[in-house]
Amino acid sequence: MFIQTSIEDHRIAKLAALAIALHMLEAVIPSPLPGVKPGIANIVTLYVLYKYDFASAAWVSILRVFASSLLLGQFLSPTFILSLAGALLSLGVLWLGMHLPKKHFGPVSLSILAAFAHIAGQLMIVRLWLIPHASVAYLVPIFAMAALFFGLINGIIAHKLLYNETSIIDTSPRSQQH
Amino acid sequence: MRIGDWCVVTTGIVLVVVLFQQLWSHEGATRVQIRLGDTIYGTYSLNQQRDIQVDGAIGPATVSIMNGKARFSKSPCHNQYCVHQGWLSRSGQAALCLPNQLSLELIGEAKHYDSLNY
Numbered sequence: 001m002f003i004q005t006s007i008e009d010h011r012i013a014k015l016a017a018l019a020i021a022l023h024m025l026e027a028v029i030p031s032p033l034p035g036v037k038p039g040i041a042n043i044v045t046l047y048v049l050y051k052y053d054f055a056s057a058a059w060v061s062i063l064r065v066f067a068s069s070l071l072l073g074q075f076l077s078p079t080f081i082l083s084l085a086g087a088l089l090s091l092g093v094l095w096l097g098m099h100l101p102k103k104h105f106g107p108v109s110l111s112i113l114a115a116f117a118h119i120a121g122q123l124m125i126v127r128l129w130l131i132p133h134a135s136v137a138y139l140v141p142i143f144a145m146a147a148l149f150f151g152l153i154n155g156i157i158a159h160k161l162l163y164n165e166t167s168i169i170d171t172s173p174r175s176q177q178h
Numbered sequence: 179m180r181i182g183d184w185c186v187v188t189t190g191i192v193l194v195v196v197l198f199q200q201l202w203s204h205e206g207a208t209r210v211q212i213r214l215g216d217t218i219y220g221t222y223s224l225n226q227q228r229d230i231q232v233d234g235a236i237g238p239a240t241v242s243i244m245n246g247k248a249r250f251s252k253s254p255c256h257n258q259y260c261v262h263q264g265w266l267s268r269s270g271q272a273a274l275c276l277p278n279q280l281s282l283e284l285i286g287e288a289k290h291y292d293s294l295n296y
Binding site: 100101103104105106108109112113116137138140141144145147148151152155156159 | 179180181182183185186187190191193194197198201202
C-alpha cells in the first residue's frame, strides 16, 4: 500500500516538524509558573497562516500538539488537553482575525489575539475541570500579562520572518528531493 | 507595526491593567471572627493589638491581633498547622485548628463569596 503525498503534505510535515522542535526546546526551559511559556512554536503557525493558508496553519498547529505530547509522554494527560484547548481556541481566533483588514492589522495583532485566546482556552479548562475553584481568577492577570508580552514578541518575530527578503525557513520543493 | 497592531497592543495593555485591578484588589479585613465548635466565640476588631486566650476542645490557644492582622500564636494541637499558617490580613482568609475545634476567619466590609457555605 502506498499513500500518495503531495508537495503541500511535505510542506506541512516540514513546518510541523519545525514547530515540534521549537515546542521541545521550550519544554526544557523552566518556568516560574506552570503554563507561563513563550509559545515560540506559535510563530510557525502564524508564519504558515500568512505564507500559505488557514488549513495548513491548523494542520501544523494540531500536528504539533499531538506529536509534542507523544514525544514528551504527555499524550491524553491534562497537559495535553490544556495544550489542545489552547491551540483550538487560538486557531478559532486566528480564523476570525484573518478577516480583519490587512491594511491595518499585521501578524503582531494576530499573534497577540491568538495568545490571549490560548490562555483563555487553557484557563477555562483549568477552571472547569482541573481546579474548579473561584481562586483560579487570581492567576488570570498573570497569564494575561504573559500572553500580551509573548504574543507581542512572537508577532514581531513572525513579522520579521515574513517580510524579510531572505527567508530563514526554507520550504521550497527543491530542498525536499533528498 | 501598523495602526491596527498598535490598537491591539494598547487594548491588550488596558485589558491586563483592568484584570489586575479587578482580580487583585484584595480587600483588607476589619474584624476577626473566632469560632469554637459550632458556635461563634467572639468577633474582634483588628485595630486593637491584643492576645486572646480561647479554651478549645483540647486546651487553651492564643490568638494574636496586631496591625490589622490576626494569627494563631499558640495552640495545644500536635501538628501546629494553624500556627504555621501565620498572619492573616485579607478579608475571607481563614485558619483552622481541627483538633482544638477552633477557627479564625477575617471579615471585611463586604463578606466574600465562600464556596463552602453560601
